[in-house]
């Protein structure tokens with residue numbers, strides 16, 4: 425029987441075989457709603473894009489000077505997720521609009537001020553509050569609303585992008601809530617409460633992250649950001665890194681000594697991995713101090729930064745799973761990130777990084793480390809070295825794409841990296857004379873504890889190892905008298 429009205433027809437309309445309609449996207453009733461226009465959808469995407477980009481930047485900007493190791497690692501991860509979502513938002517905008525896309529434009533001055541205030545917050549607790557209690561939940565709400573209001577069929581690619589972003593933002597929310605519980609008292613200080621209120625007010629002036637709220641008519645004012653942000657390039661560590669200038673044990677000299685046993689080499693590799701914490705500290709300085717590169721530069725380097733943070737955590741897991749109390753027994757220094765950040769330009773730092781990483785590719789580099797882990801029959805170490813190697817191959821590609829391409833030739837790119845590393849003054853003697861470290865040999869106690877725990881007879885050569893970085897660099901090149 426013919427329906428009496430279109431709405432009745434819509435209600436009774438059935439797909440064949442009772443299959444889910446519209447490829448499972450939703451019902452015909454939902455699909456019959458108007459949904460956002462392309463213009464409205466693009467405008468919101470641009471604001472999500474701006475929020476992700478600013479979050480990425482401010483997380484990266486605080487990695488180096490943040491002393492708490494766990495936060496350094498979490499900022500690295502969250503910055504990586506934000507960089508990926510920034511890219512996804514850009515991609516979706518570029519599918520709907522022709523260039524110029526206007527993605528570098530600030531969507532609202534109060535929104536810019538909002539992120540500036542978090543960036544310049546003078547204490548870790550305030551920064552965490554700004555990111556995880558105000559900015560991230562506001563962004564999550566904006567993404568949810570965008571999913572709800574965009575057309576389920578016409579704008580499915582946007583809904584997909586927003587859903588994926590929402591999933592990753594969920595990780596930031598969960599971590600952030602735990603971090604706030606761990607580091608802030610339930611009774612917020614007056615300064616913290618006032619800061620959160622100020623931030624919410626800035627968001628209200630901007631009409632929310634996505635600009636869908638009526639804009640609060642009020643003058644936006646700078647407080648913390650009245651003095652412009654200055655990147656702090658000096659790495660800081662917490663109490664589990666009690667001897668950060670100690671260069672008493674040359675890990676590479678040990679690893680490439682054919683006479684040393686594989687299980688002791690695995691232990692040394694856990695140290696090398698954990699010491700990679702200095703690469704995010706250094707790369708954060710390149711990312712923060714390099715302006716005007718294409719977005720993909722920041723995206724690739726952020727991925728690399730996050731990989732290096734993962735490598736550091738692999739080292740931590742290696743020690744913990746072997747029962748080693750690493751903060752007591754392993755002296756993880758920051759002399760490399762400190763020297764590069766304070767003595768070289770961002771491009772020179774990138775040159776050194778590229779020089780070191782392309783040196784890891786020949787046979788005795790990452791392949792050697794992986795083979796050592798196989799020879800030691802340590803399955804966990806084998807997994808770690810396998811992926812460490814794969815990641816480093818990717819990094820060599822990033823190096824070619826963003827550093828070598830900027831140099832006259834690949835050969836000059838390598839030799840410039842070598843020169844830059846050679847000119848870095850790692851002040852071995854000065855650190856000792858000024859009482860910053862005695863460069864003591866911590867390996868001896870670590871190896872002996874490892875053998876005791878695992879009921880192994882110490883290998884005499886491994887136990888006696890005592891080669892430092894005083895005269896030999898990590899690529900086993902001799903350090904000249906000048907530095």
Ligand SMILES: [Fe+2]
Nearest residue numbers: 700703732735
């Ligand atoms: Fe690395």
Ligand SMILES: [Fe+2]
Nearest residue numbers: 700732735812
């Ligand atoms: Fe690595």
Ligand SMILES: [Fe+2]
Nearest residue numbers: 781815816819
């Ligand atoms: Fe790397």
